[in-house]
Amino acid sequence: MKFDNIIIGGGLSGLTCGIKLAEQGKKCAIVSSGQSAIHFFSGSFDLLGKIDGQDVKNPLEAIKILPDTHPYQRVGIENISRLVVEAPRLLDRAGLNFFGKADENHFVLTPMGIMKPTWLTIDDFTRFEQNDAFPWKKAVILNFSGFLDFHTLFVQDGLKKYNVDTQIKNFAMKEFEAIRRNPSEMRSTNIAKVFDSGDAFDEFAQKVNQLSEGFEVVLLPAVFGLFTKSVALNLKAKVNKPVVLLPAIPPSVPGIRSQILLRKRFEELGGTYFLGDIVEQGTFKNNRLVAVQTNNHGDIKLEAEQFVLASGSFYSKGIVATREKLYEPILGLDIDGDTDSEKWLDEKFFNDQPYMHYGVKTDSGFHALKNGKPIENLFAAGSVLGGANALKEGSGAGISLLTSLHVAEQILK
Known part of the structure; x- marks a missing residue:
């Protein structure tokens, strides 16, 4: 089978690159092993959240001081400034409505009850302009009886810092009894399927209104709208108080919906x-x-003029580490990382771990290297690249989106 472009990896990076190329009329194929990091989606895409542990206010300005080896610097500041405008437009064309500005981070409330800086937030979730206050002083945290993937006590403890008076309430509904009998079935996706069918929606909205009497705001796990965002929007319309949705333990309902819509596009x-x-x-x-x-x-064989490796990092096995070596398992590409395994880790767990900066080695045009030579028609994009600790920086989604768009532009030239 012959294609113009073949992309290895079907997560955010691979889909973004594939959509960009397909929009320009290219015949593309994506080879996806299965579950991607989008299934762990928290509701927001970060561009650059922290530098040296300090919150970043203006990511576009902060990017300028990153080291030359960082993927953003290699894409180029001028290109980044243009691509941060294009990325949300591409997502919008896929039916995903994100809000945010690249030159000013906003904040979202995490499942730990703390405010995190971020770039783009999907419209299911609530955006906050400051991280030192919560707009409401009396909140009710609601959870489904038997749903163990939403840690209400963490949320409550976190909100204490903002002097918020909170109360936790669990409730049961007959529509969830069948899945509640088995804890392994009481997962966010199964709850979402019940709401998608429409059987429990009106009763649930009524119950939320009853339980939230006397409170200013309702906090709920984000288990609404597996296949359509209208469920979350309709819930907010039917509840008498503001509704703040918080991510639960993966799989993420809005994440799976995002994957479905990107693939559909x-x-x-x-x-x-x-x-x-x-x-x-x-x-x-x-x-x-x-x-x-x-x-x-x-x-x-699957043949193509151009290939893109978007297989991810250690989590998705795009890069593999054993006791003896660090390697890229699919094509045997060069790795930009220390060959001495004793230098991969810092003994202090919360320090910046060296291995988090490792990735496939590329030239300035993001061509992957093999045996020291760039492969003319093979590009690398997303978290398979080295040069950044996306977890510490809060830059993972931004790197995936922007390097993929940049690579697509190199292919289209």
Whole structure:
């Protein structure tokens, strides 16, 4: 099978790149092994949240002081300034409505009850302009009886810092009895499916109104709208008080919805999405990658003019570390990381861990290197790149979105 572009990895980075290319008429395929980091989506996409442990107010300005090896610096400040405008527009065309500004972080309330700086927040969630106060002084935290993935006590403890008087209330509904009998079934996605069917929605909204009497605001786990955002919007319309949704333990309902909508957009543009398939090896010729072989396609090779590696970092096994070595498992690409395993970790757990900066080595044009040489038609994008500790910085989604758009532009030139 022949394509213009083949992307290895079907998460945020791979889908963003695929949509950008497909919008320009390219025949694209994405090979996705399955669950991606979008399923851990907290409701927001960070651009740059912290530097040296301090909150960043203006990410576009703060990016300028990052080291030259950082993916943002390699994309280029001028390109970043343009791509931060394009990214939310691409998401909007996929049916995902995000709000935020690249030159001014806003804040979102986390499941730990603390305010976190971020760039773009999906419209399910509430955005706050400051991190030293909570707009309401009397809040009720509601949870479904038997739902263990929403830690109400953490939220309550966090809100104490803002002098918020909170009360926790658990409630039961007959529509959830079947899944509540088995704790493994009482998960956010299964709760969301009940609401998507419409059977419990009106009764639930009524119950929320009853339980929130005497309070200024209602806090709920984000378990609404697995397949459509209208469920969360309708809930806010039917509840008499402001509703603040908080992420629960993954899988994330808004995250899965985002994955579904991005994939739908890609396929509507003519893209081919190979779900549950794994690239096992590539065929190289004259310093070019000419084809890849996958587990599901056996001897049938997938050929393309250009390839993009968006396989993720350690979490998704885009990079693998053993006791002996650090390596990229699909194509045997060079890794930008220390060969001495004793230097991978800092003994102080909460310090900036060296291994978090490791990734596939590329040239200035994001061509992946193999045996020290850049592969002419193979690009790397997203968290498979090195040079940043996305967890410490709060930059993971931004790196995925912006490097993918940048790589797509290099391919389209």
